[in-house]
Amino acid sequence: MRLAKLTLFGFKSFADKTEITFDEAITGIVGPNGCGKSNVVDAIKWVLGERSSKSLRGQEMIDVIFAGSAGRAPMNMASVALTFDNPELSPEVLAAREAQMRQAQLLQQAESIEGSPDAGAQVAGPAEAVDPNTPSMIDARVRARRALPVDSPQVEIERRLYRDGSSEYLINSRKARLKDIRDLFLDTGVGADAYSIIEQGKVDAMLLASPMERRTVFEEAA
Amino acid sequence: MRLAKLTLFGFKSFADKTEITFDEAITGIVGPNGCGKSNVVDAIKWVLGERSSKSLRGQEMIDVIFAGSAGRAPMNMASVALTFDNPELSPEVLAAREAQMRQAQLLQQAESIEGSPDAGAQVAGPAEAVDPNTPSMIDARVRARRALPVDSPQVEIERRLYRDGSSEYLINSRKARLKDIRDLFLDTGVGADAYSIIEQGKVDAMLLASPMERRTVFEEAA
Amino acid sequence: SRDRFRQTFEKVTEHFAGQDGMFRKLFGGGKAEIRLMPVVRDGAEQFHSDGSPVTDWLESGIEIIAKPPGKEPRSISQLSGGEKAMTAVALLMSIFRSKPACFCVLDEVDAALDDANVDRFCRVVEQFTDQSHFIVITHHKRTMHSAHQLYGVTMQERGVSKRVSVKIDQVGPDGKIREPQEQ
Amino acid sequence: SRDRFRQTFEKVTEHFAGQDGMFRKLFGGGKAEIRLMPVVRDGAEQFHSDGSPVTDWLESGIEIIAKPPGKEPRSISQLSGGEKAMTAVALLMSIFRSKPACFCVLDEVDAALDDANVDRFCRVVEQFTDQSHFIVITHHKRTMHSAHQLYGVTMQERGVSKRVSVKIDQVGPDGKIREPQEQ
Ligand SMILES: Nc1ncnc2c1ncn2[C@@H]1O[C@H](COP(=O)(O)OP(=O)(O)OP(=O)(O)O)[C@@H](O)[C@H]1O
Ligand SMILES: Nc1ncnc2c1ncn2[C@@H]1O[C@H](COP(=O)(O)OP(=O)(O)OP(=O)(O)O)[C@@H](O)[C@H]1O
Ligand SMILES: [Mg+2]
Numbered sequence: 001m002r003l004a005k006l007t008l009f010g011f012k013s014f015a016d017k018t019e020i021t022f023d024e025a026i027t028g029i030v031g032p033n034g035c036g037k038s039n040v041v042d043a044i045k046w047v048l049g050e051r052s053s054k055s056l057r058g059q060e061m062i063d064v065i066f067a068g069s070a071g072r073a074p075m076n077m078a079s080v081a082l083t084f085d086n087p088e089l090s091p092e093v094l095a096a097r098e099a100q101m102r103q104a105q106l107l108q109q110a111e112s113i114e115g116s117p118d119a120g121a122q123v124a125g126p127a128e129a130v131d132p133n134t135p136s137m138i139d140a141r142v143r144a145r146r147a148l149p150v151d152s153p154q155v156e157i158e159r160r161l162y163r164d165g166s167s168e169y170l171i172n173s174r175k176a177r178l179k180d181i182r183d184l185f186l187d188t189g190v191g192a193d194a195y196s197i198i199e200q201g202k203v204d205a206m207l208l209a210s211p212m213e214r215r216t217v218f219e220e221a222a
Numbered sequence: 223m224r225l226a227k228l229t230l231f232g233f234k235s236f237a238d239k240t241e242i243t244f245d246e247a248i249t250g251i252v253g254p255n256g257c258g259k260s261n262v263v264d265a266i267k268w269v270l271g272e273r274s275s276k277s278l279r280g281q282e283m284i285d286v287i288f289a290g291s292a293g294r295a296p297m298n299m300a301s302v303a304l305t306f307d308n309p310e311l312s313p314e315v316l317a318a319r320e321a322q323m324r325q326a327q328l329l330q331q332a333e334s335i336e337g338s339p340d341a342g343a344q345v346a347g348p349a350e351a352v353d354p355n356t357p358s359m360i361d362a363r364v365r366a367r368r369a370l371p372v373d374s375p376q377v378e379i380e381r382r383l384y385r386d387g388s389s390e391y392l393i394n395s396r397k398a399r400l401k402d403i404r405d406l407f408l409d410t411g412v413g414a415d416a417y418s419i420i421e422q423g424k425v426d427a428m429l430l431a432s433p434m435e436r437r438t439v440f441e442e443a444a
Numbered sequence: 445s446r447d448r449f450r451q452t453f454e455k456v457t458e459h460f461a462g463q464d465g466m467f468r469k470l471f472g473g474g475k476a477e478i479r480l481m482p483v484v485r486d487g488a489e490q491f492h493s494d495g496s497p498v499t500d501w502l503e504s505g506i507e508i509i510a511k512p513p514g515k516e517p518r519s520i521s522q523l524s525g526g527e528k529a530m531t532a533v534a535l536l537m538s539i540f541r542s543k544p545a546c547f548c549v550l551d552e553v554d555a556a557l558d559d560a561n562v563d564r565f566c567r568v569v570e571q572f573t574d575q576s577h578f579i580v581i582t583h584h585k586r587t588m589h590s591a592h593q594l595y596g597v598t599m600q601e602r603g604v605s606k607r608v609s610v611k612i613d614q615v616g617p618d619g620k621i622r623e624p625q626e627q
Numbered sequence: 628s629r630d631r632f633r634q635t636f637e638k639v640t641e642h643f644a645g646q647d648g649m650f651r652k653l654f655g656g657g658k659a660e661i662r663l664m665p666v667v668r669d670g671a672e673q674f675h676s677d678g679s680p681v682t683d684w685l686e687s688g689i690e691i692i693a694k695p696p697g698k699e700p701r702s703i704s705q706l707s708g709g710e711k712a713m714t715a716v717a718l719l720m721s722i723f724r725s726k727p728a729c730f731c732v733l734d735e736v737d738a739a740l741d742d743a744n745v746d747r748f749c750r751v752v753e754q755f756t757d758q759s760h761f762i763v764i765t766h767h768k769r770t771m772h773s774a775h776q777l778y779g780v781t782m783q784e785r786g787v788s789k790r791v792s793v794k795i796d797q798v799g800p801d802g803k804i805r806e807p808q809e810q
């Protein structure tokens with residue numbers, strides 16, 4: 001799975017529709033102070049489901065909608081979309097994945113035989129019949145072919161907020177809930193507050209955190 | 223009054239006696255990461271009476287004593303001295319100062335006549351006879367001739383800490399207390415936590431503070 | 445007391461937010477404001493007969509509003525990293541103007557600034573050298589150039605800091621200090 | 628569960644503190660350590676028969692010790708600004724190595740670094756491009772050079788951000804983006 005494109009429209013200082021494509025492995029973003037670079041980072045966090053307006057440097061969530069400038073009126077909607085390439089996995093990667101899933105299951109079964117309470121609850125024993133058409137089972141089958149559990153070569157997630165406070169999420173232009181966005185990126189290391197987004201001035205946040213807070217980052221990467 | 227020189231010995235990474243003179247109006251300090259630049263700032267805060275080891279980036283106060291390196295043993299004492307030029311004030315400055323003191327006294331007397339409780343307590347009314355030889359009265363007389371209330375063209379303050387935890391302050395090589403150091407710099411804007419020392423990474427601390435915390439900075443400058 | 449605080453507040457506000465104030469100097473325009481925020485106790489706020497709130501000089505907090513040129517007025521939290529640093533420097537210099545201390549230490553306050561803002565910052569510091577000494581720690585070449593005297597701190601012996609005097613052309617592109625004879 | 632955490636912990640520790648780990652790469656030497664700190668409940672710590680503390684994998688916090696080359700081991704709080712940033716990047720890259728995400732955003736993580744460390748930082752990021760995309764916001768020319776593609780964000784119309792494609796030589800010394808035709 002690869003990050004392909006970010007589209008901002010009416011989000012913070014990006015009044016006009018702006019596309020940023022990521023064709024290369026390292027993309028630099030430059031420009032003078034106050035021009036809107038960190039607003040791009042806020043946009044990525046926001047579309048991935050960020051719920052705290054304070055962590056987007058605002059007082060309330062509607063502060064992300066373009067609030068006007070010397071020459072323009074405020075806008076009524078903010079929209080951010082993130083597009084990923086989601087090709088079919090190659091046979092080798094598929095095989096490696098299946099082996100990993102099998103090993104994880106064996107490990108969990110071994111733990112549940114030992115009788116430790118926290119492992120047993122997590123694995124449905126082989127005897128239980130599982131309905132093959134529940135969303136999570138389709139998810140698992142599709143997950144088996146592509147990195148993201150959507151059966152399409154490109155996946156676009158979008159978030160919109162209107163000035164009246166109403167908002168919506170979309171996956172490939174179909175309405176979705178925040179939970180669907182979160183499920184989509186489960187276990188990929190991608191997320192609004194994941195270790196993979198380092199905000200301005202927060203590079204040493206992980207070092208300054210308490211030992212237990214650091215532990216949650218390790219757990220996320222487990 | 224002018225800052226003339228800083229001397230470090232056994233303080234943090236400054237194992238050898240190091241002197242930094244400030245002959246020019248703007249002195250730049252440069253060097254690679256981790257070489258000891260911010261330790262110079264810690265030294266200035268420390269000699270001015272900083273009491274929190276945490277704000278000197280340590281766990282306990284003896285962390286400021288040179289703790290050893292690949293090639294050197296730890297030391298047993300840290301010493302920092304700060305030297306100020308303290309010339310006699312010119313007649314014009316003296317006259318302006320006296321006028322200012324007189325105005326401040328009149329203002330306070332006016333407040334105490336109005337009967338507002340907080341002003342009355344601050345001014346000894348003209349009728350009360352004051353003993354001319356108490357330290358604070360000598361202080362006032364000396365203050366009238368030089369910026370710092372020490373009758374000498376140079377004033378050096380020094381702070382020492384020994385590994386057994388004992389410590390001392392000195393003013394022109396004579397033992398003093400922390401209170402004496404604080405009194406020395408009363409109303410000059412100089413102090414361990416004054417607005418005139420901006421630590422690394424804390425440039426926007428004043429902006430991020432609460433409105434009431436900002437107020438204390440304004441009060442300091444009053 | 446009340447009157448001294450009021451005088452200082454008015455002086456700092458003028459130095460910070462005035463037409464020729466520090467904010468406009470550092471941003472090359474725009475507008476700033478410092479407001480007293482009455483601390484509202486459990487009762488209602490008191491008002492004058494004309495409706496304006498009674499300012500309790502001894503109890504109010506201080507609020508800062510910053511409006512970079514061409515932008516809507518923002519609360520401090522919505523400014524960018526560099527805009528915050530410049531606003532903070534403007535406020536510091538305004539306090540300095542109203543009550544100068546004999547020295548000021550600035551430890552890498554220019555870290556978040558782009559080159560244009562580093563330039564404006566250096567020019568403002570220069571204007572205060574009549575009253576105070578500045579000790580400026582920096583990695584920016586432009587700021588090094590603005591210093592009248594430059595000291596290098598090195599750790600040629602690992603773990604032990606030494607002070608050396610340097611000329612600006614001795615500071616290599618990688619921040620390391622070359623020996624004078626290596627010129 | 629317990630085993631997954633243990634595996635990840637061991638992997639990250641190896642990537643961070645190992646002989647060829649990220650810490651030594653970024654500092655050009657030195658030594659680092661990640662330790663589990665058992666959370667001591669009100670009772671006593673439990674011990675194995677040989678005296679070593681029982682590590683409760685599910686309850687312990689994580690402690691980091693960093694020892695830049697030639698210096699005594701320090702707790703994190705005593706490191707310098709630049710040393711902290713480099714240690715944090717080393718830790719982040721170690722986590723990344725054990726579980727790569729498809730992209731990583733770094734907003735001015737190089738602000739406190741001197742040029743020698745910016746160089747080492749860029750070289751390390753380059754080594755991760757086989758697994759992930761990096762979006763790097765910076766004011767350092769050296770970091771701009773390490774990007775394979777560069778976008779400028781400008782506010783030619785005040786208050787409104789626009790994206791322009793730039794070549795590195797269009798970025799002026801003051802960080803402003805010159806138009807291609809102005810070359
Ligand atoms: N809703 C909004 N509408 C319009 N402008 C906004 C909105 N929210 C924030 N801004 C503007 O965006 C600017 C901040 O942009 P940003 O933080 O991205 O700058 P930056 O390029 O990261 O700068 P620096 O290099 O200083 O970190 C502020 O000046 C702010 O006025
Ligand atoms: N008591 C001590 N004894 C010996 N060395 C010490 C002591 N306390 C701190 N140090 C060392 O001082 C170094 C930090 O120095 P300092 O913070 O001044 O660096 P700096 O020059 O400001 O770097 P940067 O440019 O990264 O901010 C640390 O590496 C630390 O090991
Ligand atoms: Mg920014």
Ligand SMILES: [Mg+2]
Pocket residue numbers: 259260422707708709
């Ligand atoms: Mg420093």
